């Protein structure tokens with residue numbers, strides 16, 4: 712039986728995800744730090760972060776928005792996790808990258824125990 716296997720085995724992806732979750736639980740870090748710590752490219756870090764963000768029943772991704780080093784402008788409304796290239800106010804390119812952390816989502820789903828009868 713021949714089965715096509717994905718280039719990156721799902722198990723490895725899961726391991727990386729757990730690694731990132733561990734790092735983010737410890738405290739905030741930017742994509743570069745996460746990339747170095749998890750041994751994956753920054754592009755993949757963003758990919759994982761987006762998925763962590765959407766996986767809200769387990770944990771909440773807390774994003775400290777990027778800010779301009781020059782004038783202090785904060786990219787607050789930016790929904791994306793990637794680092795912006797330029798400041799819209801002073802056109803500066805010295806941008807402090809967004810930082811990420813996670814908080815465990817409280818288990819607010821009450822267990823329903825059905826006692827019928």
Ligand SMILES: [Zn+2]
Nearest residue numbers: 779782798801
């Ligand atoms: Zn600026």
